[in-house]
Amino acid sequence: MGVIDLDGVEVRLANRIVLDNLTGELRGQAIGLLGPNGAGKSTLINTLLGFHLPSKGKASVFGLDACRDRAQIRGSIGFMPENDSFIGNMSGVRFVRYMAELSGLPSELALERAHEALFYVGLGEVRYRKVNTYSLGMKQLVKLAQALAHGPKLLILDEPTNGLDPVARQRMIQLIKDIRNEGSIRLLISSHLLKDIDETCDEVLILKNGRIASLCNIEEERRSNRSFIEMDTVGATESFSVSIRGLGCECAIFPGGRIKLVIPENIEARDLYVIAAEQGVQIRRMNQRRDSLEDIFLRAMDNEQGVNVQRGIANGRL
Amino acid sequence: MAVYKRNYTAYTGTLTPVWTRVLVLARYAFDEAWSSKITVGLFIFCLLPCIGTLLVIYLANNPIARALVGVRGQEFAIDAKFFLKIQQTQSWLALVLASWIAPRMITLDLADNALPILLSHPISRFGYVFGKFIALFGSLSLVTWLPCLLLFVFQGYSSPQPWVMSNLQIAFGLLTGSLIWIAFLSILGLALSSWVKWRVVATGVIFAAVFVPAGIGAIVSAVLRTKWGLLLNIPVMMSNLWQRLLGAPAPFGDRFSVPTLAIAVMLSLAILVCVGMLNKRIRAREVVRG
Numbered sequence: 001m002g003v004i005d006l007d008g009v010e011v012r013l014a015n016r017i018v019l020d021n022l023t024g025e026l027r028g029q030a031i032g033l034l035g036p037n038g039a040g041k042s043t044l045i046n047t048l049l050g051f052h053l054p055s056k057g058k059a060s061v062f063g064l065d066a067c068r069d070r071a072q073i074r075g076s077i078g079f080m081p082e083n084d085s086f087i088g089n090m091s092g093v094r095f096v097r098y099m100a101e102l103s104g105l106p107s108e109l110a111l112e113r114a115h116e117a118l119f120y121v122g123l124g125e126v127r128y129r130k131v132n133t134y135s136l137g138m139k140q141l142v143k144l145a146q147a148l149a150h151g152p153k154l155l156i157l158d159e160p161t162n163g164l165d166p167v168a169r170q171r172m173i174q175l176i177k178d179i180r181n182e183g184s185i186r187l188l189i190s191s192h193l194l195k196d197i198d199e200t201c202d203e204v205l206i207l208k209n210g211r212i213a214s215l216c217n218i219e220e221e222r223r224s225n226r227s228f229i230e231m232d233t234v235g236a237t238e239s240f241s242v243s244i245r246g247l248g249c250e251c252a253i254f255p256g257g258r259i260k261l262v263i264p265e266n267i268e269a270r271d272l273y274v275i276a277a278e279q280g281v282q283i284r285r286m287n288q289r290r291d292s293l294e295d296i297f298l299r300a301m302d303n304e305q306g307v308n309v310q311r312g313i314a315n316g317r318l
Numbered sequence: 319m320a321v322y323k324r325n326y327t328a329y330t331g332t333l334t335p336v337w338t339r340v341l342v343l344a345r346y347a348f349d350e351a352w353s354s355k356i357t358v359g360l361f362i363f364c365l366l367p368c369i370g371t372l373l374v375i376y377l378a379n380n381p382i383a384r385a386l387v388g389v390r391g392q393e394f395a396i397d398a399k400f401f402l403k404i405q406q407t408q409s410w411l412a413l414v415l416a417s418w419i420a421p422r423m424i425t426l427d428l429a430d431n432a433l434p435i436l437l438s439h440p441i442s443r444f445g446y447v448f449g450k451f452i453a454l455f456g457s458l459s460l461v462t463w464l465p466c467l468l469l470f471v472f473q474g475y476s477s478p479q480p481w482v483m484s485n486l487q488i489a490f491g492l493l494t495g496s497l498i499w500i501a502f503l504s505i506l507g508l509a510l511s512s513w514v515k516w517r518v519v520a521t522g523v524i525f526a527a528v529f530v531p532a533g534i535g536a537i538v539s540a541v542l543r544t545k546w547g548l549l550l551n552i553p554v555m556m557s558n559l560w561q562r563l564l565g566a567p568a569p570f571g572d573r574f575s576v577p578t579l580a581i582a583v584m585l586s587l588a589i590l591v592c593v594g595m596l597n598k599r600i601r602a603r604e605v606v607r608g
């Protein structure tokens with residue numbers, strides 16, 4: 001059982017298909033939800049929360065039907081919406097306590113957890129101020145605090161770094177990493193910022209026009225994709241290139257001893273140094289580059305079919 | 319865990335039953351409504367007629383006090399008509415209180431777009447509205463059927479004759495009439511407040527919703543030479559209903575009399591419209607058209 005299971009989910013809003021036949025199983029500790037504006041990220045989150053009912057298919061969270069068992073799901077989820085969403089004339093601590101009580105915490109424990117959550121996100125000193133006097137960054141943090149206070153099993157963050165300055169953004173990213181590393185909470189982070197997802201997530205679901213463009217484990221994806229190496233060499237470049245082709249590398253030689261090659265997964269840079277030493281070739285510079293999340297994202301966006309099964313098929317997860 | 323220790327720990331304690339979450343909403347809504355000094359002032363103002371009535375009942379049942387004040391006993395007939403006046407007064411004061419409290423309960427949530435966060439918790443849209451309804455209904459109870467019944471009990475206690483058993487219909491009328499009125503006011507107040515983000519405007523809209531249709535109804539009655547326009551006149555409709563429930567004589571005569579069934583249908587229709595308005599407005603997300 002995954003954290004989130006999607007089985008042919010289709011959501012229609014105003015007779016328009018917003019999510020189209022989403023199928024997949026999300027298992028990661030921190031799952032990134034990527035896609036351009038209008039791809040359906042927020043709609044998928046709203047569907048998981050039971051705000052939208054699928055017109056076809058089924059969405060499950062921790063094995064619970066998002067439609068039938070929505071009260072149970074909402075009890076085990078902490079949700080931080082994208083836009084401003086709070087009660088402005090309440091103090092921070094009262095607001096977080098209120099939300100914790102709605103999630104089922106007894107009143108006194110809710111108050112205690114509200115204080116803890118506000119200190120945890122760094123709003124301890126301003127917790128008695130009214131929420132509508134908070135800055136934008138503080139409002140983001142108070143939304144995170146209310147999502148955390150009741151100890152959810154899944155934390156859904158919709159554009160958590162929206163509108164934050166670089167320092168506040170870094171603080172938010174660090175908080176998300178801390179929560180992920182603590183290990184008791186799974187995270188679903190929706191963003192259109194690749195960097196945020198890259199820094200915090202181990203699995204990514206990329207949506208395009210309401211369809212799954214890619215579903216992959218970021219680390220596995222990086223490892224499985226080809227590595228490019230660029231070298232400046234001095235010495236017997238020709239014979240060196242013949243030897244490294246023998247390892248299975250694709251290789252191109254340029255004037256001045258410059259070599260560009262693509263190495264297979266089982267070859268490390270160390271193997272190249274060994275061959276170079278055997279043939280008396282000096283490697284003066286080596287630049288290795290692996291696929292970034294940006295490459296993965298752009299490939300998914302380029303996919304005309306809109307469905308890139310990639311690693312998912314190999315893992316039997318898509 | 320001390321609050322200053324900045325590390326996250328999962329909650330492992332007990333949870334309250336799901337049905338009690340509605341009461342959490344009601345409690346916070348009640349707190350919000352009564353945190354205003356104006357609410358407290360209005361509440362005191364709403365109780366002033368009851369204090370006056372209390373004195374009248376005391377005088378009516380105490381010949382020595384009457385002699386000291388210098389009034390005759392015939393001027394104080396404590397009957398269904400007397401209680402109808404009290405109920406009417408308290409009910410219209412309840413409208414004033416509702417028009418102030420209802421917007422405080424719901425427009426603050428809407429102004430800051432709190433519904434996505436509130437409804438992402440294990441509480442349904444019905445639960446949300448019901449929680450607010452309980453708070454408003456409870457607040458209005460404090461100025462309607464509760465003081466009215468206390469006055470009834472006081473009259474029963476003060477009367478030298480066995481008064482209570484022969485006038486039980488008054489108690490029934492006070493309770494039923496007030497419950498119908500404050501339930502209607504609560505749902506009307508919440509529905510209208512949910513469509514207006516500004517509190518002051520919402521207050522005005524609630525008053526307008528009660529009195530503007532009465533004007534339209536009067537025009538309809540005059541133009542069509544019929545009395546059915548009275549079905550848009552909430553004050554007349556409610557007065558008819560209260561009078562029949564208490565068993566008092568008709569306050570406006572037959573000219574302003576409307577069948578009870580028609581009143582019940584009109585109130586039901588109005589409540590259905592309010593429920594429709596709430597259903598349309600109380601959502602976690604706007605559905606984008608087009």
